[in-house]
Amino acid sequence: MTVRQQTGPPRSAAAPVDFTDFYQAHFHRIAVQLYAYLGDHAEAQDLTQEAFCRTLERWARISGYDDPSAFVRRVAWNLATSRLRRVRTTVRHRARQREEHVPGPQPDRVALTRALATLPANQRRAIVLHHLAQLSVAEIAEQTGAPEGTVRSWLSRGRAALAGYFTETGSEDGRA
Known part of the structure; x- marks a missing residue:
């Protein structure tokens, strides 16, 4: 069995x-x-x-x-x-998690964003990295792989274009 x-x-x-x-x-x-x-x-x-x-x-x-x-x-x-x-x-x-209420962008920030959008990409990147990220010309050159003279040229042309943009719109915050 x-x-x-x-x-x-x-x-x-x-x-x-x-x-x-x-x-x-x-x-x-x-x-x-x-x-x-x-x-x-x-x-x-x-x-x-x-x-x-x-x-x-x-x-x-x-x-x-x-x-x-x-x-x-x-x-x-x-x-x-x-x-x-x-x-x-x-x-x-x-x-x-704390809910953080952040106010919307101020009019000058909106105007700056609009103005930056009118610049060619290299000039816009150089302006943002130099003035907002506070990188030196040498650091920007290293990051972008461009010579320092080229970075200085982008910065100069970008600043001139921004000055022209704000002059044409009639005020510093971009409002007419």
């Missing part, structure tokens, strides 16, 4: 063998439990679906369990608990 080993807990005779039957018999009940736990119907259905997908991958083994629905329920509850932890962590993180 040979003794057959089972891969899981013994299976009861009443449990469905076909995964589709098993799914139809247990999906709603598990989804309702998760809905009560999570308070979000769509999330409960998604997590229940994920638990059944994981069960399907191992169905040959799990179908031999005494209560395969216990496996699905455990997986679903673990997924729901993980989801709640992630949400709680996100909420705590956001609560620690």
Whole structure:
């Protein structure tokens, strides 16, 4: 007489063998439990679906369990608990973040941005790096790969173009 080993807990005779039957018999009940736990119907259905997908991958083994629905329920509850932890962590993180209200740009900043947009790219980059980033001519030359004389030329031409722009518009902040 040979003794057959089972891969899981013994299976009861009443449990469905076909995964589709098993799914139809247990999906709603598990989804309702998760809905009560999570308070979000769509999330409960998604997590229940994920638990059944994981069960399907191992169905040959799990179908031999005494209560395969216990496996699905455990997986679903673990997924729901993980989801709640992630949400709680996100909420705590956001609560620690301070919302900083920054006023919009002043009219002179808007005018400068418009004026810079009229310059060729090399002149605009040189002006921004020199006057806003406070880099020296040598540092700009090194960063752009251009000779220092070329950088000085870009700066000179850019400043002249900006002066002309503000003279044409009628004021320093660009408003006519």
